[in-house]
Amino acid sequence: MRGWLRRDLRAAVCLAYLAGLVLLAVLAPWIAPYSPTAQKGAEALADPSAAHWLGTDDLGRDVLSRLIFGAPASLYASFLAVSIATGIGVPFGLLAGLLGGWVDRIISRLIDTLLSFPGIVLAIGVTGALGVGLTHGMIACGLVFSPTLARLARAQTLVVKNELYVDAARCFGASTGRILLKHILPNAVQPLIVQLTLLLAAALLAEASLSFLGLGVQVPQPSWGAMLARAYTYIDIAPEQMYAPGFAILLTAMAFNGLGESLRDVLDPTMKRR
Amino acid sequence: MSVPLLQAEDVLVQFPAPGQAPIRAVDRVSFSVAANETFGVIGESGSGKSTLGRALVCLNRPDAGRILHDGADPFALTGRAFRAHRRNYQIIFQDPNAALNPRMTILDSVCEPLEILGEATAAARRDRARAMMDRVGLSGSYAGRYPHELSGGQKQRVNIARALTVRPKLMVCDEVVAALDVSIQAEVLNLLAELQGEFGLTFVFITHDLGVVSHVSDRIAVMYLGKIVELGPAARVRHAPLHPYTEALLSAEPSALPAAMRTRERIVLHGEIPSPADPPSGCRFRTRCRFAEPRCAVDAPAFREVQPGHFAACHFVDQLTLQGPAS
Numbered sequence: 001m002r003g004w005l006r007r008d009l010r011a012a013v014c015l016a017y018l019a020g021l022v023l024l025a026v027l028a029p030w031i032a033p034y035s036p037t038a039q040k041g042a043e044a045l046a047d048p049s050a051a052h053w054l055g056t057d058d059l060g061r062d063v064l065s066r067l068i069f070g071a072p073a074s075l076y077a078s079f080l081a082v083s084i085a086t087g088i089g090v091p092f093g094l095l096a097g098l099l100g101g102w103v104d105r106i107i108s109r110l111i112d113t114l115l116s117f118p119g120i121v122l123a124i125g126v127t128g129a130l131g132v133g134l135t136h137g138m139i140a141c142g143l144v145f146s147p148t149l150a151r152l153a154r155a156q157t158l159v160v161k162n163e164l165y166v167d168a169a170r171c172f173g174a175s176t177g178r179i180l181l182k183h184i185l186p187n188a189v190q191p192l193i194v195q196l197t198l199l200l201a202a203a204l205l206a207e208a209s210l211s212f213l214g215l216g217v218q219v220p221q222p223s224w225g226a227m228l229a230r231a232y233t234y235i236d237i238a239p240e241q242m243y244a245p246g247f248a249i250l251l252t253a254m255a256f257n258g259l260g261e262s263l264r265d266v267l268d269p270t271m272k273r274r
Numbered sequence: 275m276s277v278p279l280l281q282a283e284d285v286l287v288q289f290p291a292p293g294q295a296p297i298r299a300v301d302r303v304s305f306s307v308a309a310n311e312t313f314g315v316i317g318e319s320g321s322g323k324s325t326l327g328r329a330l331v332c333l334n335r336p337d338a339g340r341i342l343h344d345g346a347d348p349f350a351l352t353g354r355a356f357r358a359h360r361r362n363y364q365i366i367f368q369d370p371n372a373a374l375n376p377r378m379t380i381l382d383s384v385c386e387p388l389e390i391l392g393e394a395t396a397a398a399r400r401d402r403a404r405a406m407m408d409r410v411g412l413s414g415s416y417a418g419r420y421p422h423e424l425s426g427g428q429k430q431r432v433n434i435a436r437a438l439t440v441r442p443k444l445m446v447c448d449e450v451v452a453a454l455d456v457s458i459q460a461e462v463l464n465l466l467a468e469l470q471g472e473f474g475l476t477f478v479f480i481t482h483d484l485g486v487v488s489h490v491s492d493r494i495a496v497m498y499l500g501k502i503v504e505l506g507p508a509a510r511v512r513h514a515p516l517h518p519y520t521e522a523l524l525s526a527e528p529s530a531l532p533a534a535m536r537t538r539e540r541i542v543l544h545g546e547i548p549s550p551a552d553p554p555s556g557c558r559f560r561t562r563c564r565f566a567e568p569r570c571a572v573d574a575p576a577f578r579e580v581q582p583g584h585f586a587a588c589h590f591v592d593q594l595t596l597q598g599p600a601s
């Protein structure tokens with residue numbers, strides 16, 4: 001692991017950034033200079049200053065503090081959505097690919113049906129059923145993402161299950177479970193990992209959309225998505241309000257993607273010791 | 275007489291082909307293999323050798339007919355019993371690279387069968403795997419390597435070592451050296467010959483190289499488009515073939531003599547092997563047979579015992595004068 005990070009600068013930078021972000025999220029109450037919800041109407045939409053490094057928002061709240069307090073909500077949101085998408089999508093995809101027949105037909109039909117809905121409509125529908133709130137919103141988001149992962153996992157499984165080494169394992173009497181875990185998953189996982197990191201980034205943005213629609217984090221709690229959504233409403237007066245949450249989302253999404261690309265290389269043994 | 279280790283009874287294996295009749299890759303094939311025998315199977319590319327080999331170890335289920343292991347149909351077993359039975363019938367594949375999981379180290383691959391069987395402790399399994407690697411001529415320094423770091427010959431040794439860890443009764447060798455450099459083919463063949471005695475193995479030896487198969491086999495089956503056209507003791511098939519296709523294969527062998535001194539002429543098979551999706555009517559070999567007559571397009575010749583233990587499928591098997599191998 002250490003050797004890998006030393007050789008792969010991109011992975012090291014991305015990991016350091018994400019580790020820093022997690023630390024920030026955990027230590028938010030001790031690090032943030034102000035309360036994220038403290039309003040000072042007189043200082044609304046103030047420019048950056050010594051007192052407010054990133055300025056204040058339309059209600060005079062410190063942007064830096066809201067950004068720091070928004071980190072846990074945003075990270076929680078993307079990990080929750082992606083965990084749910086993985087937990088549902090990958091097993092179904094693997095089973096459909098491996099078993100084929102009617103199992104595959106049912107699962108594939110389900111995947112196609114889910115994919116044919118616009119994601120946001122599905123998410124609104126699910127939040128409607130579960131109730132409004134960040135957790136429910138992200139469960140919805142996970143459901144929306146799951147068919148993408150299921151389809152990818154299925155396609156990968158279809159390729160890998162016909163490999164000769166799978167036949168060899170069968171000849172030794174390997175059980176279906178063993179073949180899935182030891183042979184198919186490790187050889188199918190590479191594009192899945194890359195897709196996961198892309199979804200982490202997409203979930204960050206989805207959180208923003210849902211918060212924008214009032215289905216995500218509830219005011220006055222901060223999250224990057226909520227901040228971005230709010231800034232968008234007065235983009236004509238103060239476009240610079242978009243920068244802080246926008247860059248936070250962008251950088252984090254890039255870190256997820258960068259890590260994904262590095263993982264893709266490191267997970268491929270043919271790239272090692274060359 | 276004791277029950278043969280392996281029997282194929284009228285085995286048919288077909289693959290669905292979109293928009294047309296299924297491809298009959300193995301078409302009603304019957305033979306039996308006795309313990310400690312080496313049974314050679316020879317045929318051109320696409321004749322169904324690999325499909326037959328896979329069916330023999332239950333990787334393809336016959337669409338008709340039966341495979342019998344020790345007299346019993348393995349497909350009659352279910353679940354755990356079926357899986358436990360499979361160790362006895364192993365296969366070494368044509369492509370040594372594709373047969374190894376690229377994400378497992380060599381040692382993990384060789385250990386896997388023992389792990390599946392749940393034999394011994396992890397440490398004991400590794401010891402046995404290392405011993406087997408040693409036996410097939412692989413240094414222990416490869417244990418932690420990944421398949422892509424090994425040569426084709428080394429990978430094939432890994433496959434052999436892995437199959438031997440479960441002490442199979444029978445091993446199907448599907449063109450095991452075809453993908454290897456000529457320089458190491460002989461080494462691997464010699465290794466297999468040694469192992470046969472040492473482990474009491476029975477071989478089904480698949481190849482397209484008549485030279486290889488006739489030297490190592492006790493009996494030979496000649497396949498053409500999914501059918502066995504001739505089957506008999508290796509020496510008889512080689513020196514007194516009964517089927518025109520076998521004759522052509524023999525004459526195509528490289529000869530030690532210069533052309534002018536050869537007593538027999540080379541029989542050239544015209545055209546490609548027909549597509550198995552649409553085999554010729556009657557005798558499948560008729561499109562390339564130098565003896566073909568109108569009857570051959572109508573009736574499929576029966577596979578019959580022409581001499582004791584020597585079978586062939588040709589209408590005129592008793593009337594033809596065939597030449598032996600190029601000499």
Ligand SMILES: Nc1ncnc2c1ncn2[C@@H]1O[C@H](COP(=O)(O)OP(=O)(O)OP(=O)(O)O)[C@@H](O)[C@H]1O
Nearest residue numbers: 289297299318319320321322323324325326482550
């Ligand atoms: N999985 C499959 N699906 C469809 N057709 C197949 C499949 N496997 C084999 N076939 C077809 O069955 C026929 C026999 O193939 P097989 O691989 O058994 O031949 P072979 O004698 O081993 O040839 P080679 O010398 O090239 O290995 C071929 O026409 C091939 O295209």
Ligand code: SF4
Nearest residue numbers: 557560563570588589
């Ligand atoms: S049956 Fe006819 S075509 Fe077939 S091998 Fe005999 S002579 Fe040739």
Ligand SMILES: [Mg+2]
Nearest residue numbers: 323324325368
């Ligand atoms: Mg083959």
